Amino acid sequence: MSEKKNDKEQMMEKIVSLAKRRGFVFPSSEIYGGMAAIYDYGHYGTMLKNNIRDAWWKHMVQLRDDVVGLDSAIFMHPTTWVASGHVGGFNDPQVDCRKCKSRFRADHILEEFGVSADKQTLEFINAELDKLRAVGKLKCANCGSTDLTSAKTFSLMVKSNIGSPTDELKEENVVYLRPETCGGIYLEYKNTVDSLHLKLPFGIAQVGKAFRNEIVARQFIFRTREFEQMEMQYFLHPSVMKEKYDRWKDTRWQWYLEYGISESEIRWYKHEKLAHYASEAYDIEFNFKALGGFKEVEGIHARGDWDLSQHSKFSGVDLSYFDEKTGKRFIPHIMETSVGLNRLVLMFLDHAYQEEKAPTADGSEETRVVLKFDKRLAPVKVAVLPLSKKEDLQKVAKEIWNTLKLNFQTEYDETQSIGKRYRRQDEIGTPYCVTVDFETLNDQAVTVRDRDSMKQERIKITGLEEYLKEKLAE
Ligand code: GAP
Secondary structure (H helix, E strand, C coil), rough: CHHHHHHHHHHHHHHHHHHHHCCCCCCHHHCCCCCCCCCCCCCCHHHHHHHHHHHHHHHHHHHHCEEEEEECCCCCCCCCHHCCCCCCCCCCEEEECCCCCCEEEEHHHHHHHHCCCCCCCHHHHHHHHHHHHHCCCCCCCCCCCCCEEEEEEECEEEECCCCCHHCCCHHHEEEEEECCCHHHHCHHHHHHHHHHHHCCEEEEEEEEEEECCCCCCHHHHHCCCCEEEEEEEEEEEEHHHHHHHHHHHHHHHHHHHHHHCCCHEEEEEECCCCCCCCEEEEEEEEEECCCEEEEEEEEEEEEEHHHHHHHHHHHHHCEEEECCCCCEECCEEEEEEEEEEHHHHHHHHHHHEEEEEEECCCCEEEEEEEEECCCCCCCCCEEEEEECCCHHHHHHHHHHHHHHHHCCCCCEEECCHHHHHHHHHHHHCCCCEEEEECHHHHHCEEEECCCCEEEEEEHEEEEEEEHHHHHHCC
């Protein structure tokens, strides 16, 4: 048990350190001491995140004729969250250590002891905690004290205010930062149908920020207080729910395989305890090395007609759909796919991270760290490296960079030894390094190094762009 914990902690440390050292992810507001569970994305992290987002959008919107896009506002009418049940109902059970003041999620404590507290009542959770307390097993994971409070509810909603600063305290000026992006999709359902003349079944997809006052702020970018979700709400007649649900489950599973995740790294988790309006809910879990096991990355939920019925009721606007074939009106049912973009950044970093033996320039061996991303997700596709800073090599290398950058995210780097530059590109996950050496001036060819095999090939400059295009599409 403790060995396993060490492995996962070490792995997490390696990923966090690489992410900072190489400009993927930084702790937010670090110069002021940081903010728990909030992160900033650096140059490479932003590009990696954008590539994952684009890969999702491509499969969810671009390649389909039944899903359209949306980008709705973070602020929404406050009644939205009353209708959805979030105000007053979006809570997590919290336990505090009276000795060291650490804070824990009670459901996570119970999970460690094999008790599922998913969607359970506070009474159930406290009864289970008391059983552990009675046999001395309820201990603070930080300081070991047994002096822990009972569980109480903690709202995850992040409050803000809109209006003049003097109105700040007025209740009518309170707005919430959305805790999930799907709320905007429900509110724009009618405008989308009316403007695009859509017929059921169809989906609306969006990517955007969401905010939750998470109790436990550990696990790097797995669980943060500000994060991005990629959600798709599929509107349909209930008679086709089962068929569409199964198809979407398969579609989402295949997406992970498409981008290099293997079948053994993911699994399904079936929710046994469902919200009263839901008929089915499954999560896709990924086996994180840095978290020591399978954890949720995406939820696929059959939500019934709850969302549109509630918003119809609270807004007074009819959100029913008229089926021309049957001549009947009904409130569409919804199935959703919902995934955290930042959580996928961690998943792909975790999956791509490898340590391998590699030869050094002087013939000995060293350990190289390499991020073996799917080439489409890699932040930089090609690095152009002149062997030395000699002017004639720089000139050719800059010309190559100027051509390649029009087509691929390309980086020019002439600092340090070539060995160190290869290691740096390995740690960024760049699939191809193009080296301009003295021979280039005679044979108008360059060496192209493959990130994964480290094999080098001599390629004529005239055919370089075509060669890389083919290689990157493999
Ligand atoms: N609309 C449904 C919904 O929001 P959820 O299970 O609460 O469902 C869906 O969230 C996904 O969003 C999760 O599977 C996870 O990937 C991501 N997510 C949720 N909370 C998160 C957080 N605090 N930090 C990062 N990602 C989060």
